[in-house]
Amino acid sequence: MSDNRDEHRCLCGMGLTRRQFLTSAGAGAFAVAATGQIGKANEAAAAVIRSGEANKITLLINGKRYHMLVEPRWSLLYVLREELGLTGTKEGCSRGECGACTVLIDNAPRYSCMTLAVEAEGFEITTVEGLMKGEELGTVQQAFLEHDAFQCGYCTPGQIMTVEGILRKETHPTIEQMRRGLSGNLCRCGAYAHIVEAARRAAALRGGVQHE
Numbered sequence: 426m427s428d429n430r431d432e433h434r435c436l437c438g439m440g441l442t443r444r445q446f447l448t449s450a451g452a453g454a455f456a457v458a459a460t461g462q463i464g465k466a467n468e469a470a471a472a473v474i475r476s477g478e479a480n481k482i483t484l485l486i487n488g489k490r491y492h493m494l495v496e497p498r499w500s501l502l503y504v505l506r507e508e509l510g511l512t513g514t515k516e517g518c519s520r521g522e523c524g525a526c527t528v529l530i531d532n533a534p535r536y537s538c539m540t541l542a543v544e545a546e547g548f549e550i551t552t553v554e555g556l557m558k559g560e561e562l563g564t565v566q567q568a569f570l571e572h573d574a575f576q577c578g579y580c581t582p583g584q585i586m587t588v589e590g591i592l593r594k595e596t597h598p599t600i601e602q603m604r605r606g607l608s609g610n611l612c613r614c615g616a617y618a619h620i621v622e623a624a625r626r627a628a629a630l631r632g633g634v635q636h637e
Contacts, residue, residue, distance in 0.1 A: 482546045486511070487555030495542045502526045502537040505552060513553040513582050517611075524610030527583035527590075528552050534590035534606075553582040556589060564630040565589045565623075574623035576614035584610050588624045592631060600625065 479494040486509070495504060502519075505511045505528070514537055517525030521539040528537045529551035556563030562570065565588045575581040584607065591598055591606040598606070603624045612620065 480543055482543055484542065484545060484550060485548070486550045487552060497541070497543055499542045500538055501528070501540040501542045501545050501550070504542040505537060511552050511554055515579055515582055517580070517583075522611070523580065523583075524587065525580050525583040527586040527610065529586055529590050529593070532590060532593045534587045534609075551586070551589075553585055556585070563589070565592070565627040568623040568627035568630060569620075572619050572623040572626055574616055574619040575612075576616055580610060580612050580614075584612065584620055588620075588627055591624070592628060596628075596631065598628060603628075 479496055482493060482495055484491045484493070484504070486505070491509060493504075493508065495508070499508075502514060502516055505514050506516065514528055515525040516538065517523035519538045521536045524536065526537040527534050529535070530540070530545060530548050532549070532551070553566075556566055565585050568588075569575060569581060569585055574584070587607055587610050588603070591603060595602060600621065603621055607617075607620065607624070
């Protein structure tokens with residue numbers, strides 16, 4: 426009569442008990458199934474990406490027309506930085522909260538991270554690079570330089586574009602209008618007092634006078 430300890434041995438001669446064999450076999454089958462599901466998921470995701478058709482659009486940026494193919498999901502921020510190399514526009518939160526990516530669309534400040542590139546077609550887009558004349562700084566840029574209105578400088582392009590937009594709409598803004606207009610731009614360094622002073626100086630350079 427055989428030893429009871431051999432009753433649960435696998436007949437494959439591998440020295441595994443029946444329970445160990447079934448457990449390992451089940452785990453292997455699960456791994457194979459899981460791998461298959463992951464593979465299918467990856468294939469489906471790739472198929473979704475591949476099936477997207479690029480759109481032909483023309484963007485007017487800083488006075489120059491760009492004819493290009495863009496995916497419908499691309500943001501204006503992505504196109505500016507990654508496709509056109511206009512890296513003055515910064516990516517901060519990517520959800521319309523910090524204002525680092527602010528550009529002008531038809532002279533109004535807009536978050537480029539929240540604007541699809543295809544939505545911007547037919548409008549005039551101005552980035553911080555578009556404020557310069559050759560190597561000469563624009564008036565708002567000059568004012569920020571004079572009043573040291575930055576520390577790390579990451580939010581500065583967005584701050585500058587917002588002030589530019591305010592001045593294009595209102596030539597004689599009050600300080601309160603400036604503060605309210607800049608409220609959508611965050612500065613983690615806390616240079617707000619200098620930023621407001623720079624905005625005041627920029628208005629003065631254009632002949633505007635602000636009142637409290």
